[in-house]
Amino acid sequence: MRRFSWFNATSLTLGFAFLYLPMIILVVYSFNASRLVTVWAGFSTKWYGELFQNKDFLNAAWVTIKVAFFASTFATVLGTMAAYVLVRAGRFPGRTLFSGMIYAPLVMPEVITGLSLLLLFIGIGLDRGIVTVILAHTTFAMCYVSVVVSSRLVSFDQSLEEAALDLGCTPFEAFRLVTLPIIAPAVISGWLLAFTLSLDDLVIASFTTGPGATTLPIKVFSAVRLGVSPEINALSTIMIGIVTFGVITASLISKHTAVKQAREERAAERSA
Amino acid sequence: MAQSVFAPWEDSQQKPLIEFVNVTKRFGDFTAIDNLSQKIFEREFFALLGPSGCGKTTMMRMLGGFETPTEGKILLAGQDIGNVPPNKRAVNMMFQSYALFPHLSVWENIAFGLKREGQPKDQIAARVDEMLRLTRLEKFARRKPHQISGGQRQRVALARSLAKAPKLLLLDEPLGALDKKLRHETQFELMDIQESTGTTFVIVTHDQEEAMTVASRVAVMDHGKIVQVSTPDVIYEAPNSVYVADFIGDVNLIEGNATKAESGVQITWGENTAPLVSTNSDQALAGKRVVLALRPEKVSISVERPDAPNVLRGKVIDIAYLGNLSTYHVQLETGTMVKAQIANTRRVSRRQITWEDSVWLSFSATAAVVLEGGI
């Protein structure tokens, strides 16, 4: 029965305008025929063409996707393990240090994480390149994954696992057959989060990368440091488009599942 | 004798404290309250009783100022309060969820309303202490709501809503969250407090037993209308409709056709059955389709055929043993089930009647109520 009060409607309108106008402007100017922000010289998609001609950008994009894919996959495995240890493994020596190491990277300034990893790689004589970036991204992304997964594990009814054990599962089978399917949505969103974080990271990648492994954010950063570039607008538009599509699809799917479940529950009630 | 009976509603000279005048409340297409008029008097303990969705909560929320009537007026002491916001009304409410402020202690919760009035500090302290004493919460004054039990929380909510000494206190399912035993104790506490403070209470409940216990008058509601308003005994003994008879307590309903008898009416029903007589019924019912409503405790059960105006024969299908009482479910030859309730004055092992026994049921000519309509 609630309605929007004028105050709430105004603050929401202004708030969302503030959040979305800059991105809309960015998208609009990616279609500007002129290189200058000042002038609107008509609609054109030529910057998209130039973007796809640019070998450097395409290479960087490919490197970034490779890094993001491997880093997020490793981070998901490690992060899920870490979450399981945090929530289910009970007490063990050094547990406090462990949970500290899980939560600290979330609030750690990226410059520090990046610097420390670089000094480590140099110290052990590991050549910097795509491998070191993947290692670095895995480390900070696994902490995000473990936070997402552990929040799901906490709300998870432990008696389900106990029931599986009671029915003859080994602990590993219980995890694979009962726990994992139930926490799967959290694991998937953890993977997506890790993927996005890796895709997006500039600072840590700048520290840990080496020759031949320039990622897209590094490329973009050096291109926009001095000013606005329409190719970058075009690139941004593509990225915003992908994210928007992904988020809207995901929310429609989850809404659909919720509606379906509610309908099925109601049907079950009625037939009972 | 007469002066000890509290019945202001029978005195036409009495001014009501609250008066609903042709009040209608709609939410979109849904009519929650349908052209309702009702008076409530000072010092009354008035219960609104009905199933969920009957409009009882809407009525209470209109009194509290959280809803405004779509049509009609609500008068408080003669003044129209339709558009007075809740914070300007001499009406307080005890919420179903208690709505205790979790960030404030028990003491601060009770003092909350008094502080808004800008009373001097020592006066507030005195009043809060008085309320704590009244509700026996002195020991818990410094605790936060989550540090006390459900029953104590209920008393804090009561103390908070009474602290401002409102003319009218609204109680929305006040005992719904308590377990049965605590609920019974609290019902008597509520009555004591209502009497000692002299406040008018309006209580909303779906628990008929609770309404009957605490209220001076009960209003039974259905689909936005008040079906019957009366004292608990009248509601129980003389319901004015099948709906009320069925809603309040346990009842046997037998449908049939009324014909005029020497005194009262006769009801013919079923096939090959003797008509039932009701000497205390209005003869105007003659010729109409009626329902005979009969409370189980007014039905006797025996092995031998008794000498009574109304006698039925059947077989015991089920016995529900409730400790003090036993309810026999008896199937008549027509297939109708009739419940008979007997006080267990003897031990169960001595019980004469058991499952599958053929028995006689009987009731007097004044035991039942005959109501117009069908089931």
Place this chain on the structure above:
Amino acid sequence: MRRLALIAFPYVWLLALFLIPFAIVFKISLSDAAIARPPYLPLLELSEGWDGFKAFLAELDFENYVFLTEDDLYWKAYLSSLKIAFFSTVITLGVGYPIAYGMARAPDEWRPTLLMLIILPFWTSFLIRVYAWKGILSNEGVLNQALLGLGVINEPLTILNTNTAVYIGIVYTYLPFMVLPIYSALEKLDDSLLEAAEDLGCSKIQAFWLVTFPLSRGGVLAGCFLVFIPVIGEFVIPSLLGGSGTLMIGKILFEEFFANRDWPVASAVAVILLLILIVPIVLFQLNQQKQQEAER
């Protein structure tokens, strides 16, 4: 055995790639800069055994920290980072609270959509969102053109490459971090509490300050920490939107490392930054624990 492996694997990973790197940073912050590869001394020579280790320890000192206190660039940068973080947190709270409040009080069928709209920027590139403001705030940018066109100003405002642009960038990018915890606190608020406050004589505004705001305090604190802590070490926003006058420690550290190649000093800067952050991080953890306990 399995349990041990399960614990050991992520544990060792974090030790190797999180904790040990910090130990290295700390060690290098005590070393001296050198024109070599790696550009610092002393190096730990394991071949020399225990004596080598003692000699190595004797070479370490706090010289770099002394240097940091002597050059006012550094402590000014720390102070300025704290100042910018503090004010931008306050501004973000001022902008974010009404949004969170509006979302929490919105009709039920609207809330999932509003929530999605606030989360969506999370998934879009941080870099792109900061960059978007470059085109808006520059002298020939969209904002100045609009204001000139409307006749509000006669000549373009210089916003880009000033601290104002940095503030705008921070508020913009960190807004969801502020809105979400406040929203989740406000959403849990039971309507009947507000009705009870009104019933007991509060006006709507009083009910807000006496009930709604105190009960959303946990969310407000969480949001403030989530903005304040990362902003102190922020690098992208000051380097894209700030000017030469914008002193922020994340930027200094980056430059010290890449431009000056003074690794020991950069390490010392990082260690001190970490020490500064410990206080708000601990406070944040305490606040989170308190909130979790209150929920139980």
